[in-house]
Amino acid sequence: MVAKKINYEESRQKRLEENKKRMEELKLTALAQSLRIISAPKPSPMKKVNRTPRKPLDLSSVRRSNRVADKPPPIYKEVAMEPLGMRRSYGPKSRDLSNRVYASYEDREYASERAEELYSSLQPDFPSFVKPMLISHVSGGFWLGLPVSFCKSYLPKRDEIMTLVDEDGDEWPTKYLPRKTGLSGGWKAFAEDHKLVDGDALVFQLIKPTVFKVYITRVNQAEDSDDA
Numbered sequence: 001m002v003a004k005k006i007n008y009e010e011s012r013q014k015r016l017e018e019n020k021k022r023m024e025e026l027k028l029t030a031l032a033q034s035l036r037i038i039s040a041p042k043p044s045p046m047k048k049v050n051r052t053p054r055k056p057l058d059l060s061s062v063r064r065s066n067r068v069a070d071k072p073p074p075i076y077k078e079v080a081m082e083p084l085g086m087r088r089s090y091g092p093k094s095r096d097l098s099n100r101v102y103a104s105y106e107d108r109e110y111a112s113e114r115a116e117e118l119y120s121s122l123q124p125d126f127p128s129f130v131k132p133m134l135i136s137h138v139s140g141g142f143w144l145g146l147p148v149s150f151c152k153s154y155l156p157k158r159d160e161i162m163t164l165v166d167e168d169g170d171e172w173p174t175k176y177l178p179r180k181t182g183l184s185g186g187w188k189a190f191a192e193d194h195k196l197v198d199g200d201a202l203v204f205q206l207i208k209p210t211v212f213k214v215y216i217t218r219v220n221q222a223e224d225s226d227d228a
Helices: 002-026 028-039 105-121 148-154 187-193 221-227
Strands: 128-132 160-165 171-177 201-208 211-217
Touching (some): 105 201, 171 187
Antiparallel strands (some): 201 211
């Protein structure tokens, strides 16, 4: 058994030597080494980049429209903003509203009840509504909003001049804005001329498509009656 193992090792060693001689004859070892050298990646040299700084663009040479060709080129410059908290005054000073007088709840209710009684006594052939006065109606902005449903049902669909006729028959033209359903220009003159105050109640009766008959019930009418 041992002799067979020795003979196997000897024959194996003999075959290895023979294979080695054949490889040397065929120069396979040198060929394998040359292939390794060829297949190895070569480091690529870095390309030099031209770092010459670019010249700034000349915006004056940019083509411009014929409409502004004869005008000087625009200057785009950051403008300092006005700091917050500083308010410019573009017109007369704001009105001093510290002397406003607000009606009490009882007086307001009294004027509204009287206006409702007057409203009930008017002819039903002419549409009408009651409008109690607030501070914003008689001071400051002088804007009078009207009932939306009334405006959609009876008033013009575009801007129109509405004439207000008081109980003496005097007339005041006002600007009606359907998009805002209210009276703008001209309402201030009517309110100031009739000295309307907070709490007064007005009855508007549409006697013509663009004419309102206006009845006024005063919030201080109860005091006037007591003094008499």
